[in-house]
Amino acid sequence: MSGRHRLGTTMPAPEPAVRFPTREPVDFVIVGSGASGGILARELSTAGFDVVVLEQGPYRTAADFSHDEMVNFIQGEMTSHPGWNDPQTFRDDPDAVADANANGGLPPALYARTVGGASVHFSGNYWRMRPLDFKERSLLGPMSGTGFADWPISYDELEPYYTRVEWEIGVSGEPGPFDPPRSKPYPLPPMPVKSSGVLLEKGARALGLHPQAAPVAILSQAYNGRPACVHCGFCMGFGCEMNAKSSTLATVLPQAEATGRCEIRPLSTVYRVDTGDDGRVDQVRYYDAQGAEQAQKARAVILAANGAETPRLLLMSASSAHPDGLANSSGLVGKYLMGNGHSTLHATFDEPVNDWKSIQVTRIIHDFYETDPARGHYGGGGIDARPLLNATPLMHALTETGMGTPRWGKDFRRDVDFGFSHHVAVLGSTTSVPLERNSVSLDPTVTDDKGRPALRVTYRDHDDDLAMMQFLQDRGEEIMDAAGARRTWREPVVPQTLLAHLLGTCRMGNDPATSVVDAAHRSHDVPNLFICDGSSLVSSGRGQPTLTIQALAFRAADKIIEAARNNEI
């Protein structure tokens, strides 16, 4: 156990490989160093462009991570702003006043603020989307009252970039029976199966389903100079002390810095992108590590700040030329927020499962991926088995209690003591119907300590999303029963108020009236402004979006480099 209890704001950042002056324009400023920003930084700097990456979180590295639940979960070290109070507000009804305390202080748009972004603390589930995800509107027909739409690109166009992600960062897995076509196998064999995976597999096979190894961005063997996972168990919500988790921090960001053309500026919180008289963006304003106002000039700007902060920044960057927010002539910046639906079924077994060891997920079920009209609603999803928050002692104790069971006293203690090593959660992850009323916007009254309008989330799952969540929970219960569970209990399926997948808020499309960026991630309104992160997604996929976000980033980088070399930015 690490003895460190370090706080993000106190640690020194590594010495940057290069420092660019703020008053000279660099080729690109990238806002955000996470799943997509890291890849864009590596690709553009490798191609010979000067790049400044502005990251609001500190520059934590593997040596700074610990197994301390107080720091990681209770204090929320990685998910809170390192310098000041930056509240978010939530409402489920667009006519209601948003609540600043909807989740008891947890931000409704949950993401990591650290170099590497959420790829540092994620669980690394790396599902490809399938061809149908890109053209489901055409396959199924319209859904009235929704923004259900096809993508302007196809799976075939993205496939080479899925392969690039898997090989560049290191993904462990093996193809399953329903997987889309792939041009190369996985670079690494799957992770060793856990008891939770064995039980999921057993129950699923008994029901005629087709479980498969989970593809994960975690190394099952040494790869590219990084060691294999040691199965410590402190994975979801924690940074990896081994660099075995394939975050951008452990993979592409060091490669970007090694070019000598990429400066990662941590503790730099962007609050505005400025537009010049010619209608082009020319500088990015931010608060530096001391909270002082700075501005970095740039020839082009790429927003990769995630599906919540990217639209917030665009809306904060309104000007006389862009009165409704930068790149917002469509009025769709911040709209069509999708979070993926999640439902949870809990089970306990007679013998030790020990799901607190190793990674979160080793087996998944994709039999219910496609929309089936027989189910009576739109939607599809995947099922996996995992410890969820029961992977670590304190979070287990705080969340173990089942429905209708005691939450204190001797029986409670027996549940807690038994449950830690005998518990399995079955998670259903689903589609989200894109709805205009689900959005990220600027709160009209609440501000952060710097006076920036608070990020306001308006969200209510579509009834079909809730039906799909319920459907997968029902299947989860059948699977656990078939696997021989001694007891199962359900977390009620209710509209979500906390989103960890932030998708769809600057959607990609060919028509400037119905989308924010084009198929090359260039904003329709501003020729030297690009947007590439979860906000670009037109549909939500089936619950694990990061691989698609990174494939889009590799593809966007190719398009941006080509345009820059042709002097077309």
Added chain:
Amino acid sequence: MASHLSRRECLGIGGRLLGAGWLGLNAPGVLAAAEAAAASIEATAPWAILQPAEVATLRAVADQVYPPDNGPGAADIGAVRFMDAALAGFMAGALGMVRDGMTDLDQRASATAGSTYADLDFDAQTRVLTQVENTPFFGTIHFLTMCGVFTLPVYGGNRDLAGWKAIGFESRHVWTPPFGYYDASA
């Protein structure tokens, strides 16, 4: 005792008291409290903020939440040492509410048995605590008890790793398969 605390509510208790932004600003307090707790882990060490009668009350409540069974209860695991450090430090804002809750418990005990809450027998303590189990006071003490039993010992609780032993957790960085019974026998 059948009432249910959902995952969201559970996290919410932490969130409300330890709101991410608030803690971000007060993070050095967490560290100070942790160091103070580690330094005062000996049972004879002085208490940072709690009075002896308050220690007795909180020991009783902590043992109601997580009683002795498969090993020592929360009180002997050090949960109240954790609470003392927390209420003197990063959760100082909850101290008044906790003190009001303890006064309320004593008044309820006095009304029924003419004694303090700590002096009631275990079953009588259970009956009184059931009356307040849906209050913020109880939620806070429940949260602090779990923290004091299951976090790193550096925060003052989890004495001799008794909390981790009770649930079968071993603090090791490296594991190799098989991890559990079912993958071992697959």
